[in-house]
Amino acid sequence: MSPNTREKSALMIERIKSALDKIVPILIVVSIIDFSLSTLPDLNEDIRNSINLIEQFIVIVFSIEYIFNLMYRGRIKYAFSFYGVIDLLAILPYYLALGLDLRSIRLLRFFRVFRLLKLTKYTKALKRLAMAFDSSKEELIIFSISTLVLLYLAGVGIYYFENPVQPEIFSSVFDGLWWAVATLTTVGYGDAYPVTAGGKFFTFIILMLGLGIVAVPTGIVSSSLSSIKKKD
Template sequence: MRKRLHYSFENGILAILTQILVVFYIVLYTIETVPDFSEHSGLFFRIDNIFLSIFTIEYAMRIWSAPKRRRYLFSFYGIVDLISILPSLFTLGIINFQGIRIARLMRLFKIFKNKSVNASVHRLEAAFIQIRSELLVFIFIVVILLYFSAVGIYTFEHAAQPDKFSSIPHALWWALTTFTTVGYGDMYPITVGGRLFTSLVLIIGLALVAIPTGLIASSLSTISAKERENIK
């Protein structure tokens, strides 16, 4: 009985049902924050308590069916399961601290318990580990370029816009938004030199975005190829 229940929670119908309930709960929690639905707060409260009861029972059943209970209790997902039901104390009014209710969103991590999703996460983790040296070098280069970009735009624009480009730390915000090609528009160059420099920074920023994407894609491709070879 315990073995069948454990298997069902990990790879069977209960695993699928749990994922569906988690997604439904997240959607419900999101809708609850919409002002137009504030008049239905009582209904949301009752549904929330039902979900909390279900997840509490699920947690107890997982402990009971786990082959190694201590290992489950102190595992990542065991801790996630525990944290996800703790807000029941606040919702039921035993402790009144609304800010802690954000812990309910920890249930979203339950989705990673899905076998296929979990495998993809491990594959992505392996990809990052494989290219960690390259990523560290990339981050170091980006930090240097951000600083030099801030110094450059400060040099060109400080005299023309002392209120916006008042210092290099202030210019770092411009460098960050420009490098990421976001460009909020709160800080922009008005001098010829500043505009030419900004064009150069934008080109470099576009090129930099492609580097980590290519590294990760290449690493994932290599790992997937190795997995296919192992299957054969």
């Protein structure tokens, strides 16, 4: 291939990439609106057919983008990268739904929401957020494991405090785990709550820890975001 031909090829690739970078973010938003409209119960057949045509067009463009990236960004490296997986999830449900029953299609359509994650490629602020999660993933994994351990201990603890007096509400550790999730996240649905003095004191401790659970990951990600912004 001559230098002139390579230059023309590179220029064409750059133009295709530039066009996709402009079109795809718009189609992501259109796709989400299209999906939301498709859930309306009283749509007539013409509107539903139009929604399906829009979806088909969007999938075609997303498929072209995915194949283009596979060809020019390194097949294996791109296919298993974060954005490669997201791009695949954006189109795979449509192809898998072909020939399946209605219940399976409804489940697969839910995965269209992953298309929103594609926006992280086209928005600088969202790119920073993705980089912040990536750079602090080890800390977040350790924190998540610690949270799961704390949830289990909280579920077991409240079970032993409350089961003797509320056997119908805290009938097992699993009921205690549901209470622990609602309490540690500070949601407090009110469907299960302690009535014993020991259970109330235990709940106070869990609530204090719950405030920390909300704050710690926020601090970790915020610190990573600040670091990335300084580097930029």
